[in-house]
Amino acid sequence: MIQNVAKALGVLVLSSVLLAGPVLAEQPIIIKFSHVVAADTPKGNAAEFFKKRAEELTKGKVKVEVYPNSQLYKDKEELEALQMGAVQMLAPSLAKFGPLGVKEFEVFDLPFIFNGYEDLHKVTKGPVGQQLLAKLEPKGIKGLAYWDNGFKSFSANTPIKTPEDLKGKKLRIQSSKVLEAQMRALKAIPQVMPFSEVYQALQTGVVDGTENPISNFYTQKMQEVQKYMTLTDHGYLGYAVIVNKKFWNELPADIRTQLETAMKEATDYANKIAKESNDKDLESVKASGKTEVTALTAEQRAAFKKVLVPVHDKMASRIGKDTIEAVQKAVGFTK
Numbered sequence: 001m002i003q004n005v006a007k008a009l010g011v012l013v014l015s016s017v018l019l020a021g022p023v024l025a026e027q028p029i030i031i032k033f034s035h036v037v038a039a040d041t042p043k044g045n046a047a048e049f050f051k052k053r054a055e056e057l058t059k060g061k062v063k064v065e066v067y068p069n070s071q072l073y074k075d076k077e078e079l080e081a082l083q084m085g086a087v088q089m090l091a092p093s094l095a096k097f098g099p100l101g102v103k104e105f106e107v108f109d110l111p112f113i114f115n116g117y118e119d120l121h122k123v124t125k126g127p128v129g130q131q132l133l134a135k136l137e138p139k140g141i142k143g144l145a146y147w148d149n150g151f152k153s154f155s156a157n158t159p160i161k162t163p164e165d166l167k168g169k170k171l172r173i174q175s176s177k178v179l180e181a182q183m184r185a186l187k188a189i190p191q192v193m194p195f196s197e198v199y200q201a202l203q204t205g206v207v208d209g210t211e212n213p214i215s216n217f218y219t220q221k222m223q224e225v226q227k228y229m230t231l232t233d234h235g236y237l238g239y240a241v242i243v244n245k246k247f248w249n250e251l252p253a254d255i256r257t258q259l260e261t262a263m264k265e266a267t268d269y270a271n272k273i274a275k276e277s278n279d280k281d282l283e284s285v286k287a288s289g290k291t292e293v294t295a296l297t298a299e300q301r302a303a304f305k306k307v308l309v310p311v312h313d314k315m316a317s318r319i320g321k322d323t324i325e326a327v328q329k330a331v332g333f334t335k
C-alpha cells in the first residue's frame with residue numbers, strides 16, 4: 001500500500017515536472033518598443049497599432065510593450081540599447097543614424113529634396129529605400145519599414161519671413177550633419193540636442209528656436225515657448241522601424257511572418273495618419289493663440305530654397321554622391 005502511494009506520488013511529481021516544461025515554453029516573447037515622442041503622434045499611434053496587430057496575429061505569443069516619450073531611453077541611448085538587446089524595436093528619425101555610422105540616411109534631411117509625401121514614397125517604397133535599410137545590417141540592426149511623420153517648419157520667438165531672420169539664432173537640431181550644414185547655410189548656430197530636452201531648452205533660452213513637423217511641436221507643447229512658426233516645409237522628418245537583428249533572426253519562422261504582416265499593416269496605417277495628424281495639430285497650434293503661424297509667399301519660399309539647396313552639393317562627400325543622385329532621380333528633383 002505504502003509502496004503504491006509512493007509510486008502514485010512519484011508519477012504525480014514526474015507529470016507535474018513534465019507539464020511545467022510546456023507551461024514555461026508558453027511564456028510570451030516580449031518586444032520592448034521604445035520611442036521618444038508623445039503617444040498621440042503619428043509614430044506613437046502607429047506603434048500602438050503594431051502592438052495590437054502583433055498580439056492578435058500571434059494569438060498572444062508575442063507581447064509588445066510600447067514606451068513613449070523617452071521614458072526608457074533618449075535618442076542616442078536607444079540605439080545603443082537596441083544593439084545590446086535591452087530593447088528589441090525602435091523607430092528613430094532618419095536624421096539620427098549618422099552617429100551609428102550609417103551616414104547615407106542623412107539624404108532624407110536634404111532641404112527641399114522632396115516636394116511632398118508622394119515624392120518621398122518614391123524613395124521609401126522603392127529600391128533606394130530598401131538599399132538604405134540594408135546598410136544597417138552590419139551594425140546588427142534590421143530595418144523593417146519606413147513610417148512617415150511630416151514636413152518641418154521653423155519656429156522662434158521672432159518672426160521668420162526670410163532666411164536672414166534666422167541669422168545668429170541658436171537652433172536645436174537632431175544629430176545630422178546635413179541639418180548642421182542647413183543651419184549654417186542660414187548663418188544660424190546649430191545645437192544638437194536630444195528631443196526630450198527641447199522644450200526646456202526653448203523655455204530657458206538655451207536655444208532660440210528649432211524645426212519640427214507640427215505634430216512634434218504641438219505634442220511637446222512648444223506653442224507655450226515659441227511665439228512664431230513659419231510653414232516652410234523645407235525638410236522631411238520620418239522614421240525607420242528597426243529591430244535587433246539577432247533577436248529577429250532567432251524568432252520562430254511562423255511568428256516572424258505574423259510580425260511582418262503586423263508591421264506591413266502598421267506601416268500602411270502610419271502613412272495614412274501622418275498627414276491627418278499634422279494637419280489636425282496645426283489647427284490646434286493656431287487655436288492655442290500662443291504661436292503666430294505664418295505661411296510663406298512663393299517669393300519668400302524661393303529665397304529659402306536659394307540659400308538651402310546648395311547644401312545638397314556640399315554634403316555629397318558625407319552622404320555619397322551616388323545616394324544623393326539616386327534619390328534626386330527617383331523624385332525627379334530639379335534645382
Ligand code: LMR
Nearest residue numbers: 036037093174194195216
Ligand atoms: C526629433 O528629435 O526632433 C525627432 O526625431 C523626434 C521624433 O522621433 O520624431
